[in-house]
Amino acid sequence: MKKILERIYLGIILLFMYAPIVTLIVLSFNLSKSRARWGGFTLNWYIRLFSDRAVASALMNTLSIAVLATIFSTIIGTITCIAMIGLSPRLRSVITGVTNIPMINADIVTGISLMLLFRFLHIGSGFMTILLAHITFDIPFVMLSVMPRIKNMNFYVYEAALDLGATPFYAFRKTILPDLMPGVISGALMAFTMSLDDFIITYFTKGSGFETLSTLIYNEVKRGIQPEIYALSAIIFVVVLTLLLINSGASDNIIKEKK
Amino acid sequence: MKLFKSGRNAYLMASPYLAWAVIFILVPLAMVVYYGFTDGNGSFTLNNVVRISDPGYFKALWRSIYLAVISTLICFLIAYPLGMILSSMKLSNNAFLVTLFILPMWMNFLLRTLTWMTLLEGKGVINTLLDIVHLPAINIINTPGAIILGMVYNFLPFMILPIYNSLSRIDENIINAARDLGADSVQTFMRITLPLSVPGIISGITMVFIPALTTFAISTMLGGSKILLIGNIIEQQFTLVYDWHLGSGLSIVLMIFILINMIVQAVYDKEGGALG
Structure with missing residues (x-):
């Protein structure tokens, strides 16, 4: 009896979480423009979406910013994590503290603080400012997933490699890097997802006339929802869901390997 | 090394x-x-921060706190039983289930809010369904209720994750020991499970309360731009009014809340978080 009640509770919460998303995806195939009536199946909104140039350019902006921010933040984050091994405990805790700031701070404060900086420095173009902002909030996520690997690392293998005549770089590449890699990959995926997903910080740092998918959707929604937006939302949901499932699958495998 | x-x-x-x-x-x-802390001429002033006491701004701040507290409370009441159920299941077959509950955390919150705009609007999906079964329509779009719903929907995973984590880390032997020593299930819960999950609860409260307190998009989309939260006021200072000094002053007030939260968190989270 208790089991059944528990299952029902889980079911209701899952329904609450996913039914709205499913509804949205269903509506993206609805021929009728009305949200209240099913007018038959259509791919019309998807076709309209793909021929919309504003959407195409926003998509390009979103993807190029996400890819570049992921590359830069992964490199900087990983290097910093490796450096943490050799730093004094005090500097290490300073870095940890500063890195925690963007994660704890409200996005709106992070967004306006960066906006003030960019206005002060007269960095005007939307692409550059958003990219810098995204790298900034992505680095903590990379470090968060690389750091545990560093902590659990066995450095004796590295020292053994050196004793056996390997050059430091070769030893690093053969012993430490493979151990770090799962953390680096999941950090990169995390950074990519966060960058793809961000609205608030992008909104404050973009300047006028430059749109990403998130800001485009926000503008459209304020004007009234068109079915194309449902199509766009459905695509984003599916892509992000796939990315996340890959990522959680990857980390599950890591857990299994360890056991 | x-x-x-x-x-x-x-x-x-x-x-x-x-x-x-x-x-x-x-x-x-x-x-x-x-x-x-400066005015347009660059000289020091407390004016921007003090203006939080302007009736309009203070009302927005109070409303934000009020809505954020209710949303946080609802999230907690939903998430705690959920965390208990999930952590009591065997790990091997619930990893995917847990993932399902936490995944929406990383899905665009604008889109998730948009879904509720669609569901709740006057002739929206929910009212159409209610009409089919001859039930009266509900009109909660553009009310504080809709904003709370939006907040709970968006931030619930942020409450589930830390509570589940702290509950699943509790050593089963401690609970069994309490049972062996004669505690009933209510006593076991009140004196063992609940106190041991406090760090998770605190962390969940922070992760829901801060974004709920500072949001401006959810209130714009579900509150019909008539119900202003403190986030809306600050946003307007930067995107409409261009009064950066006032916007920053009001942000400092928000940062005080964030700071209090950080301190509470630091007191309870002695492990120092994942990075430490």
């Missing part, structure tokens, strides 16, 4: 990020503080 022959190499490697963090994390925050 032989990885770094001397400390200098490590400092060299850490320096790019240190520079980055100073320029893009610390300096911007210092600028908010600077703008918040």
